[in-house]
Amino acid sequence: MREKKPKSYKELVSMPEKLKEKLPTSYDVVGDIILIKLDNALLEHKNEIGNSLLNIHKNVKTVCLIEPVSGEYRTRNVEVIAGENKTETVHKEYGLKFYVDVEKTYFSPRLANERMRITKLVKKDEIIADMFTGVAPFPIMIAKKSNPKIIYGIDKNKYAIEYAKKNVVANNLLDKIELICRDSKNVKKIVREKNADRIIMNHPT
Numbered sequence: 001m002r003e004k005k006p007k008s009y010k011e012l013v014s015m016p017e018k019l020k021e022k023l024p025t026s027y028d029v030v031g032d033i034i035l036i037k038l039d040n041a042l043l044e045h046k047n048e049i050g051n052s053l054l055n056i057h058k059n060v061k062t063v064c065l066i067e068p069v070s071g072e073y074r075t076r077n078v079e080v081i082a083g084e085n086k087t088e089t090v091h092k093e094y095g096l097k098f099y100v101d102v103e104k105t106y107f108s109p110r111l112a113n114e115r116m117r118i119t120k121l122v123k124k125d126e127i128i129a130d131m132f133t134g135v136a137p138f139p140i141m142i143a144k145k146s147n148p149k150i151i152y153g154i155d156k157n158k159y160a161i162e163y164a165k166k167n168v169v170a171n172n173l174l175d176k177i178e179l180i181c182r183d184s185k186n187v188k189k190i191v192r193e194k195n196a197d198r199i200i201m202n203h204p205t
């Protein structure tokens with residue numbers, strides 16, 4: 001008789017039932033990396049939890065235990081608990097490609113719908129400034145789908161701008177997006193001079 005396929009990673013983890021209740025039901029998948037938060041009581045089982053997730057998600061290569069985002073750059077401490085020892089991946093969303101380092105840069109797959117909502121508001125030939133661009137997911141989606149004139153993407157984190165540049169090239173948008181590695185408070189003048197029609201500043205959480 002064929003073995004029944006487990007529906008959730010929780011079925012593969014062996015631990016007392018009381019502890020199992022603390023296992024999270026949701027986690028983020030960024031490219032081929034799973035990002036999961038764990039209750040302190042589960043930490044001694046972190047590797048087993050990571051391996052169970054790898055077992056269920058055949059396309060995932062790495063599982064990372066994460067802390068909440070913090071600091072000016074909104075990055076987080078990350079610990080690989082199973083699979084390949086890496087923090088870089090490529091995330092696909094609405095046919096777009098985003099190279100991301102989940103430790104050195106901010107990126108949230110949960111903002112996909114918000115990116116699409118903003119993209120639909122943009123009119124052809126707009127000039128846009130994204131004051132806190134990260135790896136440039138907003139500029140890339142807008143440039144690909146709404147035909148703006150130009151988008152300026154600004155970020156203070158040099159790693160975010162490094163990945164943003166890689167993403168602009170990967171999505172063939174060199175003629176539509178200009179990236180600036182600066183503190184946004186020092187680019188107000190540039191934004192005024194460029195006559196931006198729209199300024200994007202997403203909430204820093």
Ligand SMILES: C[S@@+](CC[C@H](N)C(=O)[O-])C[C@H]1O[C@@H](n2cnc3c(N)ncnc32)[C@H](O)[C@@H]1O
Binds near residue numbers: 073074132205
């Ligand atoms: C919450 S993240 C949003 C990133 C991106 N918009 C996204 O949705 O993925 C905020 C970004 O703002 C950048 N940042 C924070 N303070 C900044 C400043 N004063 N000037 C420029 N960038 C800044 C951080 O490095 C981070 O990449």
